[in-house]
Structures are given as C-alpha cells and as structure tokens.
Amino acid sequence: MRKTEIIILGGGAAGLMASCAAAQILKKNGAVLLLEGNQKLGRKLLATGNGRCNLTNLNASPAHYHGDVPAATPLLEQYTPEAVMAAFRDMGLVIKPDSEGRVYPRSLQAAAVLAVLRRSAEEAGVSCMLGNPAISVLKTKRGFLIKCADGEEIEAARCILACGGAASPKHSCSADGYAFAKALGHTVTPLYPALTQLLCKGKACKSLAGMRCPARAALLADGKEIYAESGEVQFTDTGLSGICVFGLSVYAAEFFALGTIGGKAYRSLSVSLDCLSDWSFTELCDYINEMRTAYPNRMAGELLDGLLNMRVGYALVQAAGIDPARSAKFVTPGQMQKLASLVKAWRFEITGTKSWQDAQITAGGVPLQEMDPLTMHSKKTDGLYLAGELLNIHGDCGGYNLHFAWATGLAAGEAAAKSLMKERKS
Numbered sequence: 250m251r252k253t254e255i256i257i258l259g260g261g262a263a264g265l266m267a268s269c270a271a272a273q274i275l276k277k278n279g280a281v282l283l284l285e286g287n288q289k290l291g292r293k294l295l296a297t298g299n300g301r302c303n304l305t306n307l308n309a310s311p312a313h314y315h316g317d318v319p320a321a322t323p324l325l326e327q328y329t330p331e332a333v334m335a336a337f338r339d340m341g342l343v344i345k346p347d348s349e350g351r352v353y354p355r356s357l358q359a360a361a362v363l364a365v366l367r368r369s370a371e372e373a374g375v376s377c378m379l380g381n382p383a384i385s386v387l388k389t390k391r392g393f394l395i396k397c398a399d400g401e402e403i404e405a406a407r408c409i410l411a412c413g414g415a416a417s418p419k420h421s422c423s424a425d426g427y428a429f430a431k432a433l434g435h436t437v438t439p440l441y442p443a444l445t446q447l448l449c450k451g452k453a454c455k456s457l458a459g460m461r462c463p464a465r466a467a468l469l470a471d472g473k474e475i476y477a478e479s480g481e482v483q484f485t486d487t488g489l490s491g492i493c494v495f496g497l498s499v500y501a502a503e504f505f506a507l508g509t510i511g512g513k514a515y516r517s518l519s520v521s522l523d524c525l526s527d528w529s530f531t532e533l534c535d536y537i538n539e540m541r542t543a544y545p546n547r548m549a550g551e552l553l554d555g556l557l558n559m560r561v562g563y564a565l566v567q568a569a570g571i572d573p574a575r576s577a578k579f580v581t582p583g584q585m586q587k588l589a590s591l592v593k594a595w596r597f598e599i600t601g602t603k604s605w606q607d608a609q610i611t612a613g614g615v616p617l618q619e620m621d622p623l624t625m626h627s628k629k630t631d632g633l634y635l636a637g638e639l640l641n642i643h644g645d646c647g648g649y650n651l652h653f654a655w656a657t658g659l660a661a662g663e664a665a666a667k668s669l670m671k672e673r674k675s
C-alpha cells in the first residue's frame with residue numbers, strides 16, 4: 250500500500266493550486282500526492298477562455314457569485330484577485346487584465362497557466378499519479394484510505410477533494426466528487442448546468458444562426474425583469490448565446506431545474522433584447538420615419554440597414570409583420586411603431602438551457618456551511634478539505650469561477666499542510 254501525507258483527488262485548477270500551496274509549506278518530496286483520473290493534468294483548464302484562460306477578475310467579490318455566498322464571503326475577502334495574481338506571479342506567470350477587469354496570462358495561452366502550475370508542483374516535490382481515478386474514499390483511524398480504479402490503495406493523513414463538477418464531462422474524468430463527499434458525511438444540493446446557451450421557441454434564432462449583435466439582454470420571469478446584462482448576443486440554431494446570455498443562464502438554469510429563481514417560484518421565462526439600448530424609443534421612431542420619407546422606394550427590409558446588423562434588421566422587419574419585399578413607402582405609422590418597439594424589446598420565449606455537455610460550470614454542490622469558512626476544512630470529517638466546483642457556489646462569466654477554484658485550492662492546501670506541521674510539532 251502506498252502512503253502519503255496529503256492526497257489531493259483531482260488535478261484540475263483547484264487541485265493543482267492546492268498541491269503547490271501544500272507542498273511549498275511541507276517542503277518534503279512526495280509528501281503531497283496529486284491523483285488525476287485523466288491521463289493528463291488540467292484538461293479543462295486548457296479549454297478555458299477559448300484557450301486563453303480568463304484566470305481571475307479584478308472585480309472578484311461576493312457580488313459576482315451565486316449559491317452559498319454569505320458563507321463564502323470570508324474566503325473571498327481573504328483570497329482576493331490580488332492574492333491570486335501574486336500566487337501566479339510567484340510561479341513566474343506574467344498576467345494582464347483587459348479593460349473590463351478580466352485577467353489573462355500575458356501570452357493569452359491557457360497552456361502557459363497549466364505549465365507554470367505543473368512546473369511549480371514538480372519543483373515543490375508533488376508526486377503525480379495520472380490515468381487512475383479514485384473509486385472510493387474511506388475515513389480510517391489514521392486518516393483516509395483511497396482505492397483506485399486499477400486496485401491500488403493509498404493511505405493519507407489528509408485528503409483534499411478537488412474532483413470538479415458535472416459540467417463539460419468531455420474535459421473531466423468523472424463527477425465522482427459528490428459521491429465521495431456524501432460518503433464522508435456531506436450533503437449535496439440539487440445540481441444543474443449553468444453558464445450555457447438558452448434554448449428559444451420559434452425559428453427567429455435559427456434563421457439568424459451565426460449573427461452577432463450588441464444588445465441589452467433582460468431575463469423576464471412571468472413577464473417581470475429579473476436580471477439584465479449588456480454585451481454581444483450570438484444567435485444560434487437553437488437559441489441565444491454570448492457572454493451576457495451566459496450571465497442570464499445562471500438564473501434560467503435554476504428555473505428549469507427547480508421551477509424557482511432565487512428560491513421564488515415562477516411559471517415562464519423569456520428574454521427581451523434591446524438591440525439599440527443607447528437610443529430612446531422616440532429617437533428610433535424618428536429615424537425609421539426619416540428613412541421611409543427620404544428613401545420611399547427602398548425595400549422595407551432595408552429600413553434598418555444603416556443602423557443594425559443587416560440580417561438582424563431584416564429579421565426585425567419581418568417580425569414586425571412588415572413585408573420586407575414591398576417599398577418602404579407602404580409601411581404604415583402603426584407598423585413603424587411596432588418595428589421600433591421590437592428593436593427595443595425583442596422577446597424570445599425560453600424553453601430550456603443547453604445540457605451538461607455544453608455548460609461551463611455546475612450550479613449547486615456541497616453547502617459552504619458544512620466547511621470552515623477560511624480553510625475549507627470539513628465540519629463533517631476531520632482531516633478532509635474540499636475545493637473548487639464541488640462546492641455550492643458558482644460565479645458569473647469573466648474569470649470568477651477559476652478565481653474560486655484558485656482561492657479554495659490555496660485555502661485548502663495551506664490549511665491541510667499547516668495542520669500536519671502542527672501535529673508533527675505536538
């Protein structure tokens with residue numbers, strides 16, 4: 250049987266960071282063992298930020314998280330974006346924020362983030378076992394007994410669970426972490442896929458698939474605005490996508506999983522797009538009227554050509570019930586008003602979100618109330634720590650989810666190593 254002092258299950262973002270933090274404190278080769286079920290470490294990390302890895306956000310604060318936010322606040326206040334950026338700088342990574350506070354490696358390569366983490370872990374004496382997932386974790390008198398898929402057994406004094414969530418299974422070997430946490434006395438809240446595309450009723454989106462347009466996207470529950478974000482909306486074969494839509498999907502995911510948003514029950518969900526949020530309704534009506542008067546022989550379908558993405562403008566004209574092939578002069582004042590209303594509030598009925606395969610993160614998980622708020626030490630099992638997506642917290646799009654993985658990885662790794670040091674001294 251193999252023995253180690255700290256075992257970390259999962260060599261993704263949180264597990265890699267935890268292994269570096271723990272090994273740097275213990276300063277002993279092989280004292281930390283990182284067990285990864287895939288053949289390679291950090292597969293999901295390589296896919297983050299479209300291969301560029303949006304690793305944190307200068308605005309990372311509790312306001313950008315959902316789930317057990319109050320219980321996560323002490324941790325987020327301790328492990329700020331500055332602390333996370335300092336940890337990466339210490340590993341030799343040069344980082345750069347963009348104008349909206351999203352932080353990337355200067356090289357814009359997720360591979361560079363993985364490379365510095367892997368090298369730092371090696372240099373600190375972390376041992377890695379790859380391609381051999383854990384299949385069970387038992388609490389014993391001396392610590393933990395981990396059984397691996399190939400039959401190998403490992404004994405460890407401390408265990409950090411960092412197996413990630415259920416989202417994007419193609420990048421992860423499993424969602425076993427929830428079962429391990431349950432076996433060790435924890436509960437798991439309902440899980441649902443978040444940061445994903447919204448599925449819409451009707452053919453409007455399909456006809457515009459591939460088109461992008463800047464818009465203010467508002468999520469309406471039973472007709473009332475719940476949340477809105479501005480940004481570039483992308484039309485797809487099945488609905489709406491884009492970073493601002495991902496922001497709405499966090500609420501939509503809860504609705505489709507539980508029938509609630511923020512715990513309150515609703516019956517229907519729609520998205521309203523304002524495709525020209527910096528213009529008033531009156532300005533828009535005046536513009537359409539001017540265009541019709543100045544160019545009466547242009548086709549009605551061309552009325553918005555000079556203003557919006559042309560395909561989007563054409564679709565809006567059709568949606569307003571105007572024959573796009575007729576001359577603009579035949580468009581009535583009522584139709585012009587309807588067109589302006591649609592540009593400002595184009596409604597799409599939402600029928601669902603994309604599934605786990607396409608989601609970036611898991612909403613739900615192990616309640617933060619079951620953890621020590623600063624160390625991520627389990628209140629249920631002594632010597633156990635949890636980090637990353639396994640926990641019941643998820644962030645907005647923009648680097649907040651990786652920030653939480655680093656923060657909890659640092660907290661758990663440091664705390665597990667310090668508790669061992671303390672035990673050695675006593």
Ligand SMILES: Cc1cc2nc3c(=O)[nH]c(=O)nc-3n(C[C@H](O)[C@H](O)[C@H](O)COP(=O)(O)OP(=O)(O)OC[C@H]3O[C@@H](n4cnc5c(N)ncnc54)[C@H](O)[C@@H]3O)c2cc1C
Nearest residue numbers: 259261262263286297298303383413422637638648650651
């Ligand atoms: C396409 C995509 C793009 C994203 N882009 C961003 C972004 O730019 N910015 C951002 O903040 N967030 C982004 N995210 C979210 C971010 O990747 C996750 O929040 C983060 O990776 C979670 O870290 P984690 O360590 O908890 O889990 P993971 O990174 O998923 O790591 C968990 C690891 O545990 C391993 N594992 C699972 N079960 C076992 C087992 N039984 N035994 C051993 N090992 C096991 C898995 O193979 C995996 O390697 C993105 C996600 C996706 C899918």
